[in-house]
Each structure stands twice: as C-alpha cells, then as structure tokens.
Amino acid sequence: MAILKGSSASMKGAGHTSTIKGSRRRGIALHLSLIIGLLLSVFPFYWAVIMSTHSSTEIFSYPPKLLPGSHFLENVRNLFDNVDFFGSMFNSLLVACSVTVLVLFFDSLAAFVFAKFQFPGRRVLFALMMVIFMVPAQLQAIPQFVIMAKLGWIGSMTALIVPAAANAFGIFWMRQYMKSAIHDELIDASKLDGAGFLRQYWHVALPVVRPGLAFLGIFTFMGQWNDYAWPLIALTNPDNVTLQVALSQLNGVHGTTDYGMVMTGALLALVPLLIVFAIGAKQIIADLGKGAIR
Amino acid sequence: MATAPVVDTPPAALAETPVTHPKKGILSYWRLYAAISPFYLLFLAFGLIPVGFSLYLSFHRWDGLGTMEFAGLSQYRYLLSDTQFWTSIGNTLIIWALATFPMIFLAMVTAVMLNSAVRFKNLYRFAYFLPNVTSIVAVAIIFGSVFSTNFGLANALLQAVGLDQVAWLNTPWGIKVAIAVLMTWQWTGYNAIIFLAGLQTIPGELYEAARMDGAGPVQTFFRITLPLMRPVLLFVLIISTVTGLQTFSEPQVLLQTTDNNSSFAGGPGHSGQTMVLYFFQQTFDNNDFGYGAAVAWGIFLVVIIFSIINWRLVQRRGED
Numbered sequence: 001m002a003i004l005k006g007s008s009a010s011m012k013g014a015g016h017t018s019t020i021k022g023s024r025r026r027g028i029a030l031h032l033s034l035i036i037g038l039l040l041s042v043f044p045f046y047w048a049v050i051m052s053t054h055s056s057t058e059i060f061s062y063p064p065k066l067l068p069g070s071h072f073l074e075n076v077r078n079l080f081d082n083v084d085f086f087g088s089m090f091n092s093l094l095v096a097c098s099v100t101v102l103v104l105f106f107d108s109l110a111a112f113v114f115a116k117f118q119f120p121g122r123r124v125l126f127a128l129m130m131v132i133f134m135v136p137a138q139l140q141a142i143p144q145f146v147i148m149a150k151l152g153w154i155g156s157m158t159a160l161i162v163p164a165a166a167n168a169f170g171i172f173w174m175r176q177y178m179k180s181a182i183h184d185e186l187i188d189a190s191k192l193d194g195a196g197f198l199r200q201y202w203h204v205a206l207p208v209v210r211p212g213l214a215f216l217g218i219f220t221f222m223g224q225w226n227d228y229a230w231p232l233i234a235l236t237n238p239d240n241v242t243l244q245v246a247l248s249q250l251n252g253v254h255g256t257t258d259y260g261m262v263m264t265g266a267l268l269a270l271v272p273l274l275i276v277f278a279i280g281a282k283q284i285i286a287d288l289g290k291g292a293i294r
Numbered sequence: 295m296a297t298a299p300v301v302d303t304p305p306a307a308l309a310e311t312p313v314t315h316p317k318k319g320i321l322s323y324w325r326l327y328a329a330i331s332p333f334y335l336l337f338l339a340f341g342l343i344p345v346g347f348s349l350y351l352s353f354h355r356w357d358g359l360g361t362m363e364f365a366g367l368s369q370y371r372y373l374l375s376d377t378q379f380w381t382s383i384g385n386t387l388i389i390w391a392l393a394t395f396p397m398i399f400l401a402m403v404t405a406v407m408l409n410s411a412v413r414f415k416n417l418y419r420f421a422y423f424l425p426n427v428t429s430i431v432a433v434a435i436i437f438g439s440v441f442s443t444n445f446g447l448a449n450a451l452l453q454a455v456g457l458d459q460v461a462w463l464n465t466p467w468g469i470k471v472a473i474a475v476l477m478t479w480q481w482t483g484y485n486a487i488i489f490l491a492g493l494q495t496i497p498g499e500l501y502e503a504a505r506m507d508g509a510g511p512v513q514t515f516f517r518i519t520l521p522l523m524r525p526v527l528l529f530v531l532i533i534s535t536v537t538g539l540q541t542f543s544e545p546q547v548l549l550q551t552t553d554n555n556s557s558f559a560g561g562p563g564h565s566g567q568t569m570v571l572y573f574f575q576q577t578f579d580n581n582d583f584g585y586g587a588a589v590a591w592g593i594f595l596v597v598i599i600f601s602i603i604n605w606r607l608v609q610r611r612g613e614d
Contacts, residue, residue, distance in 0.1 A: 034407055038421045041483055048436045064450045110330040119323040132337055138573055138590040142351060142583050143344030163340040166333040197325045226429040228543045233578055244431045248547050251435050259439050266432035277427045281420050289491025
C-alpha cells in the first residue's frame with residue numbers, strides 16, 4: 001500500500017504552480033465526475049431495489065417509478081411460491097463453500113511444494129500446470145458432461161464440486177505468495193524441532209500466508225456463487241439447481257414476466273455475495289491490481 | 295470470471311533451490327508428489343481426457359446416446375460453410391468491439407481520475423468494483439428490465455427527451471447494444487482498478503519533469519502515462535478479448551425467452567447469438583455432440599487468432 005500513498009502525493013504536488021483557487025475548482029470537478037461514475041455503477045442496484053418493491057401493474061406504468069413502493073413482501077411471497085428459493089440457495093452455498101475449502105487446501109498444499117521444495121520433475125510439472133491454465137472451457141464441456149453422465153453425477157452437486165476442487169490459478173497465486181512470504185529459515189527451524197512435511201505446511205506455512213488465502217478464498221467463493229454455464233447443463237433436474245439457474249428459469253418460464261418478483265429474487269440472490277465482498281473488498285481490490293502489474 | 299492476474303515468474307526464481315535433499319531416491323519424495331497430485335488427477339479426469347476426447351469427437355457424428363460414427367473432416371468442412379456459425383462470429387466480434395473500446399476508454403479515464411483523487415479513494419474503488427462481483431444472471435435480469443420495450447427505463451429516457459422508442463431486445467443492433475452496455479457496466483470498474491495499479495507504479499519524478507518542461511495534462515498523458523501503461527493495457531486487452539469472445543451468460547439470460555425452441559438461440563434472427571451460445575445450441579439443444587466439438591475447436595481458433603492480433607497491435611504501437 002506504500003506505493004499508493006507516494007503517487008497520490010506526487011499528483012497533489014503537480015498542481016501547486018496554479019493558484020489554490022484553481023486547484024480547488026479542479027478538485028471539485030474531479031469529484032463531481034467521480035461521483036457521476038459512482039452513481040452509474042450503483043444505479044442498477046438501486047433500480048433492482050425499486051422494482052422489487054412494486055407490483056407488476058405499477059412497473060408497467062409510465063412514467064417509471066423511481067421511488068420505493070409497498071409490494072416488497074408480496075413479491076417475496078410470490079417468489080417463494082414459484083421457486084424453491086432456500087433450497088437452491090442451500091445448493092449454491094453447499095457448492096461454493098465446499099469448493100472454496102477444497103481449493104484452499106489443495107492449492108495451498110501444492111503451492112507450498114512448488115514454492116519451497118526441490119524434487120525430480122518439478123519444472124516439467126509446473127510448466128504443465130501453466131499450460132493447463134490456458135485451455136478454454138468449451139473444449140472440456142462436452143466430454144466433461146459425458147464423463148459426469150457415465151459416473152452418474154449429472155444432476156448432483158458432485159458434478160459441480162469435484163472438477164473445481166483444485167485449479168491452476170490458485171496454485172500459481174499461492175506459490176508466488178509463499179515464495180516471498182515464507183522464509184526458508186522458518187522451515188529449517190521447524191525441521192530442527194522435528195516437524196514433518198504436514199506440520200511444516202500446517203503450522204509454519206499457512207499462518208504466514210493468511211492474506212493470500214483470504215484473497216483466494218473470497219475470489220473462489222464469488223466465482224462459484226456466480227457460475228452459471230456449467231450448472232445450467234450439469235443440473236438437469238429442475239428441482240435440484242443452484243440459485244443462478246433457478247433465477248434464470250424464473251426469468252424465462254413465465255411468458256409475461258412478473259418483474260417485481262424476478263427482481264426480488266435477483267436482489268436476494270445477491271445478498272450473500274455482497275456480504276462476502278464487503279468483508280474482503282480491500283483485499284480483493286488491492287491484490288487484483290498487484291497481480292496485473294507484477 | 296476469467297480474472298486471473300497474470301504474474302511473470304522471474305527466471306531466477308525457478309533456478310533457486312531453497313530446501314534441497316540431493317542424491318535421494320525418487321520414492322523419498324512421495325509426500326511432495328502426494329501433495330500436488332490432487333490437481334493433476336483432477337486435470338487428468340476433467341481436463342486432459344476431455345480435451346483429447348473433444349478432438350476425437352469432432353471427427354465423429356454422435357448424438358450422445360447411440361453409437362459414434364466416424365465422419366472424418368466433414369464436421370469441419372460443414373463448419374466452414376455454416377452461415378449461422380459465421381453470423382455468430384460476426385455477432386461476437388461486434389458485441390466485443392462495442393463493449394471493449396468504450397470500456398477501456400472509460401476505465402482509463404476513471405483510473406486517471408482515481409489516481410489524482412485524494413479523498414474517498416476507497417469508497418470510489420469499492421463502488422466502481424461492485425458491478426464486477428455481481429452475478430451475471432441478476433445483472434442480465436436487471437438490464438432486461440432497463441431495455442424492455444414497453445416499460446423499460448432506457449425507452450422512458452428516450453421518450454422523455456422526445457426521441458422514438460427502440461425495441462431493444464427485438465432488433466439486431468438493439469440486442470447488441472444492450473449486451474455491450476451490460477458488459478461495459480460490469481467490467482469498466484474492474485479494469486479501472488487494474489489501470490490504477492499500473493498508474494501507481496509510474497514514478498512521480500517523471501510527472502515533475504514533464505511539468506518543468508511545460509507539458510499540459512493531455513501531453514503528459516500521451517507522452518508519459520500511455521507509453522508506460524502499455525504492459526497493463528496489453529493485459530487488459532488480452533483478458534477482455536479472451537473473456538469477451540467467450541460471452542455466453544449475458545445474451546443467454548437476456549434473450550432466453552425470445553425463442554421457444556432453444557434458450558441458446560440469441561434472439562430474433564440469431565442476432566444476439568454469440569459463438570459460445572451457438573456451441574451450446576448445437577451441442578445440448580440439438581444433441582449434436584460431434585458437431586458441437588468441432589464448433590468448440592473453431593471458437594478456440596478464433597479466440598487465439600484475435601488474441602494474437604490484439605497483442606501485435608499493442609506491441610507494434612509501442613515500437614514506433
């Protein structure tokens with residue numbers, strides 16, 4: 001975060017030849033444009049909130065309603081009557097949480113090995129992993145579907161959880177993190193104390209890389225929560241879907257869509273996600289930028 | 295979200311050997327192999343075998359149930375003459391261009407503004423990033439209402455300023471613009487954050503020196519900021535090419551109600567059907583797994599070609 005401060009200070013310094021009045025006016029213009037951008041970013045969320053509080057007839061009226069109405073609870077009731085909202089939310093939570101835990105464990109374990117140990121085939125295995133990183137999803141979609149069908153996993157959460165349980169991005173990310181964060185002396189010291197491989201991993205490595213794990217965990221959870229294409233084809237039974245698929249079905253099935261109800265669903269489906277984002281926003285935003293410029 | 299940060303490994307990092315146990319049998323490393331094995335086993339089962347299988351499949355005719363029939367190159371030959379596939383390529387490229395260029399421009403402007411803002415920095419960054427973490431299904435539903443023909447907000451705005459209404463999700467260009475607006479909204483903040491990180495690595499002395507030489511803000515931007523930002527610009531362009539050319543969820547959710555036979559049709563006249571939507575339609579609606587596999591390889595090729603073109607364009611501009 002030190003870099004952030006340095007450059008903002010220098011930008012501040014850049015204006016000091018002009019008069020204080022001029023730079024203040026420029027500051028106001030700057031914040032005005034930033035606020036307009038902010039409003040554009042946030043407006044669709046506001047719009048969803050507004051729509052979720054109106055009945056269909058109110059939504060269909062002109063001019064459009066820009067202030068909250070009083071039909072929120074009615075929309076919620078319609079939503080729960082039309083889809084198994086909590087059932088599909090449970091499915092989403094089950095998938096997102098299981099995948100996150102598995103990814104954190106498998107990726108950090110593999111990353112620890114790649115970051116801190118020497119063994120035959122290490123370079124080749126690492127290079128192979130980076131190539132895997134680049135393979136596009138569609139090439140895998142049909143065969144994965146066929147394999148899952150043969151395994152009898154189609155329609156169950158296993159089809160979503162198992163293939164996502166470890167990934168190249170996470171291993172790569174954690175490896176970079178561990179290389180700089182875990183000092184070799186720490187590992188050597190724990191070895192002198194008689195710590196085996198697993199204890200080195202669990203007691204020495206993991207506590208040091210918690211911020212890296214936090215980023216990977218939040219990132220994985222959000223990705224899984226939002227995933228749509230694969231659940232859409234893998235969960236063939238409409239009674240057993242994740243929240244995103246349930247929502248899209250709600251949007252599609254009824255010809256004359258009850259926007260109030262659909263919007264309420266879209267909004268409620270965002271709540272867990274926004275909570276997770278709010279918790280990890282600082283970490284995510286800082287680390288994302290770091291990744292791009294390194 | 296294909297938001298994987300790209301991190302270069304310095305060659306030196308690969309060469310260094312932190313904890314070495316020289317001259318040991320390969321079996322003594324079993325713990326290490328066991329620790330990295332889950333990823334490789336999963337990759338074997340759900341990555342390598344699928345990719346190999348999809349190549350095999352693309353030379354066959356198969357409905358997913360019956361017996362496979364060898365078809366040689368005929369799937370690929372058909373792909374080349376398949377007008378709907380070419381339409382989907384055109385749609386994808388148009389939507390990509392309509393979304394990417396405004397997005398990169400807006401993201402750059404936003405990043406420069408954020409970089410010179412001193413107060414409320416974190417608030418802005420939080421709000422600008424919010425669209426990107428939101429589920430695409432919810433976003434598409436919300437934008438579906440904004441672009442709805444009879445009571446949508448976009449048309450209400452047009453009406454308020456005295457313009458004619460547009461049947462956004464029923465006309466070829468309306469569909470593309472609606473999808474592009476949605477994508478721009480979702481990705482501008484994300485890219486602004488990445489640009490911002492790049493801007494912050496530019497040393498302040500360079501700006502000082504430019505100011506001494508009497509350069510204005512516009513000159514400074516084009517002479518200092520832009521050239522130094524080229525690697526980051528390249529990163530953003532490549533990521534948005536790879537993800538943009540694989541656009542699926544946005545048009546799928548926005549347009550799934552418009553055709554009763556296929557939720558992957560992409561609206562009237564397939565004018566919102568992207569390459570990946572077409573892939574889904576052929577594979578899972580028509581149960582044409584063999585042809586679907588050929589389409590997937592076609593998409594892969596298009597993505598590679600355009601990534602290379604983008605790479606070249608940005609690189610060359612730098613050499614001039």
